[in-house]
Every structure is written in structure tokens, then in C-alpha cells.
Amino acid sequence: MSDTLLIREDADGICTLTLNRPDAYNSLSMELMQALIAAFDAIAEDIAVRVVILRGNGRGFCSGHDLKQMLGEGEESYYQCTFETCSTLMQRIVNLPVPVIAQVHGVATAAGCQLVASCDLAVASETARFATPGVNIGLFCSTPMVALSRAVSKKHAMEMLLLGDMISAEKAAEIGLLNWVVPESSVGQKAGEVATKIAASSRKAISIGKLAYARQIDKPLEQAYIECSRVMTENMLTHDAGEGIDAFIHKRKPEWQHR
Structure with missing residues (x-):
């Protein structure tokens, strides 16, 4: 040891x-x-x-x-x-x-x-x-x-x-x-x-989601939805979101670049 x-x-x-x-x-x-x-x-x-x-x-x-x-x-x-x-x-x-x-x-x-x-x-x-x-x-x-x-x-x-x-x-x-x-x-x-x-998941997506959870949890409902709508938009613009959606549509395994 x-x-x-x-x-x-x-x-x-x-x-x-x-x-x-x-x-x-x-x-x-x-x-x-x-x-x-x-x-x-x-x-x-x-x-x-x-x-x-x-x-x-x-x-x-x-x-x-x-x-x-x-x-x-x-x-x-x-x-x-x-x-x-x-x-x-x-x-x-x-x-x-x-x-x-x-x-x-x-x-x-x-x-x-x-x-x-x-x-x-x-x-x-x-x-x-x-x-x-x-x-x-x-x-x-x-x-x-x-x-x-x-x-x-x-x-x-x-x-x-x-x-x-x-x-x-x-x-x-x-x-x-x-x-x-x-x-x-x-x-x-x-x-x-x-x-x-x-x-096995995208580091980028996990990171965005984990940090968003901490930011929204104590906000009033309306503000939490505003915050997380902004976060989902940010997430959609990442490479891995595009890759993951394309992989889902074409029934293939995604190749994450964690960005």
C-alpha cells in the first residue's frame, strides 16, 4: 500500500x-x-x-x-x-x-x-x-x-x-x-x-447537464425552465449532439468527440 x-x-x-x-x-x-x-x-x-x-x-x-x-x-x-x-x-x-x-x-x-x-x-x-x-x-x-x-x-x-x-x-x-x-x-x-x-456517453453532454442541474435546482420553476431551455439550445449546437442524433436516425453507434 x-x-x-x-x-x-x-x-x-x-x-x-x-x-x-x-x-x-x-x-x-x-x-x-x-x-x-x-x-x-x-x-x-x-x-x-x-x-x-x-x-x-x-x-x-x-x-x-x-x-x-x-x-x-x-x-x-x-x-x-x-x-x-x-x-x-x-x-x-x-x-x-x-x-x-x-x-x-x-x-x-x-x-x-x-x-x-x-x-x-x-x-x-x-x-x-x-x-x-x-x-x-x-x-x-x-x-x-x-x-x-x-x-x-x-x-x-x-x-x-x-x-x-x-x-x-x-x-x-x-x-x-x-x-x-x-x-x-x-x-x-x-x-x-x-x-x-x-x-460511454459524451463528456460534453454530461458536463453540460451536470452543471445545469446545479444551477437550476434552487430556482423558481419559470426561471429554471428559462435556464434549461438556454442550456438545451447550447447543447444542440455541440458536435456530439449532432453526431448522436444522426447516429440514432441511422441506427448506428455514435462516435463521440466530446465537444
Whole structure:
């Protein structure tokens, strides 16, 4: 196992990012968050990448912030920098031009649960567990709340935030935090199948659609339709839209140029 905090592997348009702090349950140290931000910045400019899988080494996905590091620093300016860096990381995922799939096993708690909520799709093992348990240590999960409240309904979000209890993968799927729950032996396979299907599509079309979703979701209905009508017009003018429509009409496989 590499000593690198974050491992990147690329194959067939799929970029796999592996959190690699297994002895610390892949907790988000400042250095790991910075490595993730740098990786997402590079991926945004890499036309060869169509989709990202985010996973963790060791016994769990991610246990949240590295509290030992935070207490060791003990300065207000460091705490502010930590939470601002984390917020930047989550926004990088949301604004990335390609989808990010969370591949979850073990625990995903606090900022680790925030990571899952920030990703576009999520697959988890049947034994995975999720929580925003900050209330139990006197530190309400306010920044995880931002992502969680956009992924699940208000009452489910508040249940997790106020009680701080672990919930099962089945419950997480029921409330909308996960897309798929599979046996632990199949979680990597399922994430790969989903990623492969996405990677077969036009990167340009996926990028346009993902970013448009984020822009329209909080707009009033009329403004959302105005925005998305503009986006569809923009999409129609791309090379890949013309190629895809022609391929459909002539019953052939499209040849994407991702432009």
C-alpha cells in the first residue's frame, strides 16, 4: 500500500481516487483535503476523464475531519482554514464537469458523510453505516449539514443531525443518500459498472447537464425552465449532439468527440 495520501488510477475514461489513510479511517487531514482539491482541479481539465469513482482504503470510507490534527493546532485561524478548505473541496465535487460516484464501505461519518452527499451518485455495501454525529461531542455538523440537506428531506436530515445516530445503508438508500446497496463483495463491481456506462456517453453532454442541474435546482420553476431551455439550445449546437442524433436516425453507434 502506497504512502501517498491520495491514489489516482485511470483506465478507459474512469478515474479512481482512493483515500489512503487507512490507519486513520481516511479522516480528512488538511493535507488530504488539499490533495483532493488538486486532483479534482486536474480532472476538470483532463478531457480523457469521463467519470470519477471516490473510494477509501482500509476498514472504512471516511470518518470525517482529523480531530487529532485540529486539536493539535488549537487556533481559531486553523479551524477556519480547515472548514473553508473542506467547503472548497465539496464545491469542487459539485462543480466538477464530470460525475463523481462515491463507493462506500465501512463507515462514512461527519465530513465523510458530507463527501457521500456531495457526490452525484453513491453505491454502498450492505454493511456500510452513515452518521453526522458531531452533536455527540459538542460540535454540531454544520458544514456536513449543507450537503446533507441538499441530498435528503428536511426531517431526515434533522434526524441525523440532532440524534447523531448511525444509520444503515438500507436506511441511507431509503432517504435518498444512496442510489444502490449491494453485498460488500460487489460494491467495487457495481461502482465500476455504473462508471463504465457513464464513460460511454459524451463528456460534453454530461458536463453540460451536470452543471445545469446545479444551477437550476434552487430556482423558481419559470426561471429554471428559462435556464434549461438556454442550456438545451447550447447543447444542440455541440458536435456530439449532432453526431448522436444522426447516429440514432441511422441506427448506428455514435462516435463521440466530446465537444
